[in-house]
Amino acid sequence: MTEATMTNEVVEKTGVDRKVPDQTVGNVYVDEPRMTSRAVDVYYGDKQAIDGVTLDIGAQEVISFIGPSGCGKSTFLRCLNRMNDTIDICRVTGEIALDGQNIYDPSIDVVPLRARVGMVFQKPNPFPKSIYDNIAYGPRIHGLATDKVDLDNIVEESLTKAGLWEEVKDRLEQPGTGLSGGQQQRLCIARAMAVSPEVILMDEPCSALDPIATAKVEELIHELREQYTIVIVTHSMQQAARVSNRTAYFHLGKLVEVGETKQIFTNPTHELTQDYITGRFG
Amino acid sequence: MNTHASAASATEVVQQGLDKRYSAESRFKIYGILGISIAMVFLFILMFSILSTGIPAFSKSKILLPFYMDPEVINVEDLADPAAARKINLRKIVNDSKAAFFGATERADKRQLEEVVSTLAQLEVLEHIRANPEDVGQTVELWVTADDEAGRWYKGEVDETLPENRRPLNDQQIEWLKRLTAEERVKTTFNDTFFQGGDSRNPEQAGILAALKGSFLTLIVTLGLSFPVGVAAAVYLEEFAPKNRFTDLVEVNINNLAAVPSIIFGLLGLAVFLNIFGMPRSAPVVGGLVLTLMTLPTIIISSRAALRAVPPSIKDAALGLGASPMQTVFHHVVPLALPGMLTGTIIGLAQALGETAPLLMIGMVAFIVDVPQGFTDASSVLPVQIYLWSDSAERAFVEKTSGGIIVLLMFLIAMNAMAVLLRKKFERRW
Numbered sequence: 001m002t003e004a005t006m007t008n009e010v011v012e013k014t015g016v017d018r019k020v021p022d023q024t025v026g027n028v029y030v031d032e033p034r035m036t037s038r039a040v041d042v043y044y045g046d047k048q049a050i051d052g053v054t055l056d057i058g059a060q061e062v063i064s065f066i067g068p069s070g071c072g073k074s075t076f077l078r079c080l081n082r083m084n085d086t087i088d089i090c091r092v093t094g095e096i097a098l099d100g101q102n103i104y105d106p107s108i109d110v111v112p113l114r115a116r117v118g119m120v121f122q123k124p125n126p127f128p129k130s131i132y133d134n135i136a137y138g139p140r141i142h143g144l145a146t147d148k149v150d151l152d153n154i155v156e157e158s159l160t161k162a163g164l165w166e167e168v169k170d171r172l173e174q175p176g177t178g179l180s181g182g183q184q185q186r187l188c189i190a191r192a193m194a195v196s197p198e199v200i201l202m203d204e205p206c207s208a209l210d211p212i213a214t215a216k217v218e219e220l221i222h223e224l225r226e227q228y229t230i231v232i233v234t235h236s237m238q239q240a241a242r243v244s245n246r247t248a249y250f251h252l253g254k255l256v257e258v259g260e261t262k263q264i265f266t267n268p269t270h271e272l273t274q275d276y277i278t279g280r281f282g
Numbered sequence: 283m284n285t286h287a288s289a290a291s292a293t294e295v296v297q298q299g300l301d302k303r304y305s306a307e308s309r310f311k312i313y314g315i316l317g318i319s320i321a322m323v324f325l326f327i328l329m330f331s332i333l334s335t336g337i338p339a340f341s342k343s344k345i346l347l348p349f350y351m352d353p354e355v356i357n358v359e360d361l362a363d364p365a366a367a368r369k370i371n372l373r374k375i376v377n378d379s380k381a382a383f384f385g386a387t388e389r390a391d392k393r394q395l396e397e398v399v400s401t402l403a404q405l406e407v408l409e410h411i412r413a414n415p416e417d418v419g420q421t422v423e424l425w426v427t428a429d430d431e432a433g434r435w436y437k438g439e440v441d442e443t444l445p446e447n448r449r450p451l452n453d454q455q456i457e458w459l460k461r462l463t464a465e466e467r468v469k470t471t472f473n474d475t476f477f478q479g480g481d482s483r484n485p486e487q488a489g490i491l492a493a494l495k496g497s498f499l500t501l502i503v504t505l506g507l508s509f510p511v512g513v514a515a516a517v518y519l520e521e522f523a524p525k526n527r528f529t530d531l532v533e534v535n536i537n538n539l540a541a542v543p544s545i546i547f548g549l550l551g552l553a554v555f556l557n558i559f560g561m562p563r564s565a566p567v568v569g570g571l572v573l574t575l576m577t578l579p580t581i582i583i584s585s586r587a588a589l590r591a592v593p594p595s596i597k598d599a600a601l602g603l604g605a606s607p608m609q610t611v612f613h614h615v616v617p618l619a620l621p622g623m624l625t626g627t628i629i630g631l632a633q634a635l636g637e638t639a640p641l642l643m644i645g646m647v648a649f650i651v652d653v654p655q656g657f658t659d660a661s662s663v664l665p666v667q668i669y670l671w672s673d674s675a676e677r678a679f680v681e682k683t684s685g686g687i688i689v690l691l692m693f694l695i696a697m698n699a700m701a702v703l704l705r706k707k708f709e710r711r712w
Binding site: 113121 | 525593595598602603606
């Protein structure tokens with residue numbers, strides 16, 4: 001969908017000509033940021049997907065990105081651990097820093113970066129290996145475990161944190177692909193946690209799950225916020241409202257509004273946010 | 283548009299169209315079944331004709347004859363030394379003994395006996411006398427191989443109704459063969475010679491082993507070179523190479539190479555491996571190199587397809603954990619693509635096994651009597667051997683040709699079975 005038709009659609013559905021603001025509404029800065037992005041633009045070939053996003057992500061917070069399809073929220077998320085590098089035509093400008101260090105600096109190695117900024121994907125994607133090997137893979141390649149006992153502990157700890165230990169402790173040697181969808185997604189979360197990241201990025205982690213599995217994953221996010229910074233992209237506004245402290249609303253590649261989740265959902269400042277929250281489009 | 287009436291008529295329209303749709307489907311099914319049946323019938327005819335002419339190649343006739351181990355011809359001391367033993371005039375022993383048995387006194391009659399007893403008899407006599415030197419001076423009854431024409435007569439393949447001058451065996455010879463049968467001096471045994479030797483001008487001495495081993499050695503070279511090179515090329519092109527004009531050019535050329543007639547690879551092998559590098563003629567190593575060139579495009583193309591079929595989500599998962607591109611490829615992508623790569627390799631090797639044309643160019647069409655012992659010995663391969671036999675004048679080579687085809691097919695089946703097993707071993711679901 002091109003930008004022009006998107007804008008027209010907004011006009012059609014709302015009946016009011018809403019303009020995407022040049023300046024983000026709300027406070028994009030936090031006191032103790034873990035990650036900061038400044039004037040980030042992302043291009044796919046000639047097409048601009050993200051336009052001047054400036055946003056701080058605080059330590060130990062859960063921030064959710066919401067917005068209509070194609071608004072760039074997933075693209076922006078994938079910039080945070082440079083997963084966009086795998087797309088040949090993708091180009092990122094501006095600055096994204098983790099703990100004050102620019103991750104797009106040429107001297108930065110993406111391998112340790114991705115160990116610090118883990119990722120959980122939309123579709124559960126366990127490796128076609130045993131449950132144990134799924135979790136142990138990250139620690140193994142990074143050399144995090146000194147011996148077998150150590151590795152066993154990491155596996156148990158990660159699975160316990162993901163609330164999966166009790167369900168799978170007797171069948172660690174069975175393939176991870178044999179679990180149910182919800183269990184697979186929690187396995188993927190456990191796998192991401194096994195390398196002790198500082199930030200976990202979640203790209204619509206519950207969109208392929210049923211409500212019960214979704215509830216379990218949300219509960220898990222609640223518990224994890226104590227230790228990790230979590231950035232979650234979601235299509236479900238209820239989910240954003242339930243799990244996050246702050247919410248950022250994206251529209252047509254721009255960050256329209258950001259604020260405390262409670263404020264965004266009860267009293268949004270910008271009309272576009274208001275329209276989206278109230279379900280007039282999206 | 284959404285009125286009730288039009289909805290009802292829509293159902294009617296659908297109903298009317300249904301018959302047409304179903305009959306189209308059943309027609310299509312019939313075409314499919316017809317196609318499969320035709321293919322099966324032809325396959326059956328092929329297998330039947332090959333087996334019916336080829337099976338006799340695996341048996342041979344032996345006849346029991348008394349041999350007088352003439353002490354004037356056989357020097358007992360010579361028997362211990364293989365070199366000296368080879369110089370013993372066994373021909374005289376065999377010829378005298380069989381002439382005496384059949385009562386052939388005329389020179390013409392003795393000549394006719396050559397179509398009854400094979401020249402292999404000389405070797406069989408030598409073997410016996412070396413094992414039992416005490417028999418020198420005695421007359422010993424020995425089972426010796428019948429000549430190819432006699433063998434064909436015992437297998438019932440000689441048409442006796444033909445006039446004598448158009449038959450391979452004349453009345454006198456058939457008389458002798460009948461006498462042997464009557465005296466129970468004939469038996470049919472497994473044709474071990476066929477699996478023990480190389481090519482020969484005498485059908486009863488011709489064997490498949492040299493060609494079989496030649497094929498085996500050639501394929502080892504082909505597999506050893508084409509699989510690692512092909513897989514490495516595919517992995518690099520698919521996972522690491524930048525997408526630019528140069529890699530596009532490489533890709534187009536690989537696809538074109540897959541369609542190049544195989545004899546051209548043979549000419550290339552002749553020009554490069556033999557003339558420039560001076561490698562040995564007729565050798566499995568050169569054959570393997572030429573077939574590697576021919577197989578590489580197939581392996582590269584199928585390996586790339588297998589790599590592309592690996593779900594990107596697995597790659598994302600590994601990269602997202604901080605695996606390096608190399609680790610991602612070798613820990614996750616290649617293991618998942620391996621079954622597909624193996625399939626491509628086995629298709630390429632099966633093609634290489636059946637290839638004749640490029641090998642003619644590098645001299646593997648030569649008349650090879652000895653079983654090759656290494657990669658640089660002169661050797662032939664199965665399809666070339668089959669081709670050579672099919673071209674031979676003696677009637678008994680017809681069954682050798684089919685016998686060779688059976689061995690080739692068995693080789694192919696064994697190879698495919700191995701590939702299926704390997705694939706099963708590596709196959710993983712995701």
